[in-house]
Amino acid sequence: MIAEILTIGTEVITGSILNTNAQYLAGKLMDLGIEPIYHTSVDDNKERLRNVFKTSLDRADIIITTGGLGPTQDDLTKEVISSTLELPLERDSSMEENIRMMFQNMHRDMTENNLKQAERPLGSQFIENSNGTAPGIFINKNGKKIILLPGPPKEMIPMFENYVAGLIKEDYTIIQKSANLIGIGESALETELKKLDVYTNGFEIATFAKDGEVEIKIIGKGKVRLEVEEKVNEILDIINKKFSEFIYGYDNIPIEELVLNRLKEKRFKMSLCESCTGGLITSRLTGISGASEVLDRGLVTYSNQAKIDELNVKPLTLENHGAVSRETAYEMAKGLIEKTNSDIVLSITGIAGPLGGSIEKPVGLVYMCVMTRDNYKIYENHFTGNRTSIQNRATIKAFYEIFNFLR
């Protein structure tokens, strides 16, 4: 089964935004046993969209579009596709009611153009959008499945997962499994991987580097799910044995979620104090629903005065050793655990750059301290990259150290 992913929007075409939708959908289609052979993007232009869509109809069995479903006049997807397929648009009264209600709940005036979103091509189904105003559309015509989704990923992704996947699933298996590693570089990892007996015909094993971590991805394909699964698990076992010290998780579950779950199991309360990461660690943690069961507080003690006031760091320590030092990391953690009821705290202080580095303390030097009531550990790290990259790497590493400290 061949799929085409059609991304519609001038903002993609002009390079204003990165086309993450195509990547997301491609990965998901692979999981469903469907090969997303063609990815096409086109601007918000009626004639060109029509031509591109016709080409897709010729070469693909499943077409998924993103973008162009909004209420404004440069949103053309539904109109062009319904007219190309000769399925007239009709207004759905219950959807109209939904839209009116939604605006009422938001205390906002509904303009007439919003009612465009209550229209769907004859014989098609709406796909519910819980995170925005534009519903999706599912069309099944002459053996072709056509799915229209909105462009914003935070609307599109839940719609795909909750509804679309079930509408298009195939009797062919592609299984992808990932192991997530921290503390080993991509090329060293690949060199080691190549020495293992993991490469099999029809199975792909690839490595991908992200800020501060590496993913090993196994892609297996075949008719019989059980056989594919068994072989993928065999490969994963070999990888597990070889790289156990670096693997923190599987299938790209964010490390902050693993940390949060482990803390919940232990019924631990945690607090954080950050300097160079400036709140990133705390905000990653509070991005997960249920963080309030675990997190008591996070203090971003950016200035020296804040470190003294909030965490009782000694002025003499800052003077003698500097804000970026083992000693300051230790005192930050100690100050935090003493002033709170937390079972575990993390402190972090470093130089995110681009300014502020020196020969003894270069940009990328970061100290962390993880402390419980009866134990503590200090970590020295040297990260590379620009400011964002160093902050991201330090954040990932901080979660990794908490994770390890707890196991």
Next chain:
Amino acid sequence: MIAEILTIGTEVITGSILNTNAQYLAGKLMDLGIEPIYHTSVDDNKERLRNVFKTSLDRADIIITTGGLGPTQDDLTKEVISSTLELPLERDSSMEENIRMMFQNMHRDMTENNLKQAERPLGSQFIENSNGTAPGIFINKNGKKIILLPGPPKEMIPMFENYVAGLIKEDYTIIQKSANLIGIGESALETELKKLDVYTNGFEIATFAKDGEVEIKIIGKGKVRLEVEEKVNEILDIINKKFSEFIYGYDNIPIEELVLNRLKEKRFKMSLCESCTGGLITSRLTGISGASEVLDRGLVTYSNQAKIDELNVKPLTLENHGAVSRETAYEMAKGLIEKTNSDIVLSITGIAGPLGGSIEKPVGLVYMCVMTRDNYKIYENHFTGNRTSIQNRATIKAFYEIFNFLR
């Protein structure tokens, strides 16, 4: 002049890597006055690549491909394109010499397949690759310009900048300007826009919604740069007059950067205390180099106890009005400004969801308080969307309120 960007490679098609090449090339082509209307990706398959390339030849004047130029057998780009164009491959003796030398210098054995890289379609030119072994190719046939570049961005980007840009530059200008707005919805904005005299032939005015903000983008095109510039500025003036209360900036400079700059000008120190945004506001601010000149500290007082300990919020206030209330937002700000030397503080407390809402206090209800030594203002907000979306919208709105408070 219409361009098509052709990304060739199974790793893009399966979603294993993000297609950053298309975004990079699109932006660069726009700068050169060329419209990158079509972006297409296809896997490493001879027949499908041939068909995709034929479609590109039909609809574009300039075709830029990336990927598939390496020495291995799944690298097909040069072969397929030369045969489609009926330009036989010929071996270039000086390139052959180069390749032999390169391997000698690297003390590596050259295998026969490396000599594939010394071949080019009849009448075409090589494009030098200083960061890898695969040279690019420039073909000019029947008025069509076809450029083949390698896939890795660190090879492709310098080749584009140093050679390709000069080969395809047009005497045509495209100018893009954006206004960034907060506090107005996309469809209301468009309704108002339509009433203005801003729509001109050959100029595009589009709106894009992001979390909590909207962008108006003007794309002007024409032969004479000065004329295009003048017209774009005229349109921008009209938009400025109409939407002044909502416009916070231009050309997508993040609002946190604008806030930071304004605080620097005023030599203000700021501190923040966050509950529902969990450190996101602080981390967005500290993502910018130079934040330390402005930010004293950020306190993520997630638990009630933290609000009492850190900000001197009265337990009775929490009991009578709840943590999400005007009164708590006010006391948080007051506690923070009293314990620090900050000139301005912001507090924020709300319900990010998905749990924790009630009928009186639904998910999305967020209070903020901005306070200086002699003034304060409290804001009530109702945001929609999932947890991430509410946190993002609240963050953007918080920066906007600080920005407004300062003007």
